[in-house]
Amino acid sequence: xxxxxxxxxxxxxxxxxxxxxxxxxxxxxxxxxxxxxxxxxxxxxxxxxxxxxxxxxxxxxxxxxxxxxxxxxxxxxxxxxxxxxxxxxxxxxxxxxxxxxxxxxxxxxxxxxxxxxxxxxxxxxxxxxxxxxxxxxxxxxxxxxxxxxxxxxxxxxxxxxxxxxxxxxxxxxxxxxxxxxxxxxxxxxxxxxxxxxxxxxxxxxxxxxxxxxxxxxxxxxxxxxxxxxxxxxxxxxxxxxxxxxxxxxxxxxxxxxxxxxxxxxxxxxxxxxxxxxxxxxxxxxxxxxxxxxxxxxxxxxxxxxxxxxxxxxxxxxxxxxxxxxxxxxxxxxxxxxxxx
Numbered sequence: 001x002x003x004x005x006x007x008x009x010x011x012x013x014x015x016x017x018x019x020x021x022x023x024x025x026x027x028x029x030x031x032x033x034x035x036x037x038x039x040x041x042x043x044x045x046x047x048x049x050x051x052x053x054x055x056x057x058x059x060x061x062x063x064x065x066x067x068x069x070x071x072x073x074x075x076x077x078x079x080x081x082x083x084x085x086x087x088x089x090x091x092x093x094x095x096x097x098x099x100x101x102x103x104x105x106x107x108x109x110x111x112x113x114x115x116x117x118x119x120x121x122x123x124x125x126x127x128x129x130x131x132x133x134x135x136x137x138x139x140x141x142x143x144x145x146x147x148x149x150x151x152x153x154x155x156x157x158x159x160x161x162x163x164x165x166x167x168x169x170x171x172x173x174x175x176x177x178x179x180x181x182x183x184x185x186x187x188x189x190x191x192x193x194x195x196x197x198x199x200x201x202x203x204x205x206x207x208x209x210x211x212x213x214x215x216x217x218x219x220x221x222x223x224x225x226x227x228x229x230x231x232x233x234x235x236x237x238x239x240x241x242x243x244x245x246x247x248x249x250x251x252x253x254x255x256x257x258x259x260x261x262x263x264x265x266x267x268x269x270x271x272x273x274x275x276x277x278x279x280x281x282x283x284x285x286x287x288x289x290x291x292x293x294x295x296x297x298x299x300x301x302x303x304x305x306x307x308x309x310x311x312x313x314x315x316x317x318x319x320x321x322x323x324x325x326x327x328x329x330x331x332x333x334x335x336x337x338x339x340x
Contacts, residue, residue, distance in 0.1 A: 020049040021232050027084040027093035030058040031169035033191045037219050038097045040194075041117075044241055057093050059083050081222070085111060088224055094234065096222045100215030100250055101188075105258040107222070114223045114235050115242035116250055120190035122217035122271065124150060124210045126203040127177060127192075128184035133203045137161055141183035144176065148288050148328075150186045152267035153210050156290025170195065186210075190217040211269035211284050211295075214253035218246055245274040248305045255309025256283045260321065266328045270309075274302045281305075283312045285321045287328055294319035 024045060028038035035058065042054045060083075081103060084096035088111070100116065107113070131137050134154065144166030145151055151163050166173055166182070170191050177185050184202075192200055221241065223234045249272035256270040267288055272281040279302040286293040296315035300308050313321075 019232055020052040020237060021094075021230065022051075023053045023055065024095065025093045026054065026056045027087045027096040028056055028058055029080060029084070030060055031171075033170050033195055034097070034099075036194050037099065041095075041097050041219070041221065041241070045238075048240055049237070057087060059087065085222070088222075094223070094228075095238070098220050098222060099191075100218040100220040101213045103215070103220060103222070105254055105261075110225055111222055112225045112235075113220045114238045115221050116247040117219045117221075117241055118243035119218045119246040119249070121193055121204070122212045123189045123207065124205040124212065125187050125189040125192055125201040126184060126205060127174070127187055127200050128202050129177065131184055131202070134158055134161075134184070134205075137183055142181070144173070144182040144185040146173075147186075147213065148265070148267040149213055149269050149286075150210065152286035152288050152290045152293070153269075154186070154290070155288070156286070156293065157209075159290075174200065188216055207271050207282065211282055212271045214257040214268070214270040215250045216271075218250050220250075245302070248272075248279065248302050249274055252279060252281050252305035252309045252312075253283075255306045256281075256313050256316075259309070259313040260285060260316070260325055266325050268325075270312075272305070272308070277302050279305060279308055281308045281312050283316060285316060285324050287324055292320075292324050292327070294321040294324060 026038050026042055028034050035056070038056045042056055045052065045054045081096065081098055084093070084098075085108060087093040088096060095114070103113065126134055134143075134157070137143065137158070139160040140162060142162045142164055143154060144164055145154070146166050154161060154163055164182070166176065166185055168176070170187065173185055173187065176182060186205070189201060189204055192198060221238055223238070227233050252272040253270035257268055260266070260268055267286045268284070270281070270283040272279050278299060280297070280299045282295070282297045284293060284295040294316045296312045296319070298308055298312045298315065300311070
């Protein structure tokens with residue numbers, strides 16, 4: 001996943017338009033949000049290459065099928081992408097569209113993240129039918145979240161609340177809230193906005209209060225590395241969709257996550273913003289109960305995102321981040337053993 005200048009993007013788009021294939025197939029999960037994302041990419045490609053027929057192959061992944069256990073106990077977020085990668089490897093699809101925060105830090109050999117699209121709102125959203133904010137929730141109120149990161153952040157500030165796992169696609173999660181299973185739930189604002197549901201958001205949690213996950217709010221396109229047998233360069237074909245500032249920001253965030261072995265088993269946040277030529281990167285690790293945390297911030301040239309990721313990781317390490325995460329993994333291993 002690299003960045004290109006505007007001039008290079010235009011040149012690649014012009015060259016690619018001349019070699020666009022007759023058809024492209026996008027692999028996507030079948031949830032409503034995933035299909036919205038795939039349709040968004042389909043429309044963008046159809047506008048760029050009107051001579052090319054762009055189709056969507058909807059698929060159900062293991063992550064969609066296993067809803068009775070936390071992701072951290074059944075294999076992590078990679079469960080949402082594997083079937084899509086198999087479809088590409090078997091030639092049934094040319095590319096896959098993902099929510100970037102669902103993509104593991106290390107891709108299987110032969111695959112690459114080709115482009116990152118412009119980021120939607122990266123913040124967490126407080127959703128409730130009865131309360132306007134986390135501060136209004138009474139002692140013992142049940143809050144649902146799918147994220148250990150969110151769990152840690154809530155537990156640190158609101159130890160009187162009960163935090164319970166929340167699985168399923170966006171509509172399923174909202175349905176559980178409406179059924180009364182939870183007093184409130186915490187979701188990514190981006191998904192609610194993309195599906196035209198901003199009215200369900202009672203409050204947006206600012207990064208200073210709830211630092212987002214690496215890649216949150218961003219969409220990425222995964223492809224097989226190298227040129228296809230028919231000579232089509234998919235990377236060049238997709239280049240006009242790349243948003244340089246977003247790509248740089250998530251590269252810094254994912255560097256932090258990769259250094260600390262980021263997965264569903266550890267509460268880790270990393271969030272970068274770009275203003276002009278300067279990037280600001282904030283990161284945090286914590287125990288799920290929020291009692292031990294490490295946080296750090298750096299700023300520097302936006303053109304060196306991975307270096308900034310390394311710098312902020314060094315600052316976290318100086319605050320015992322590795323010991324915190326080791327405790328998280330030990331607890332996760334104990335939970336998995338007790339569930340077996």
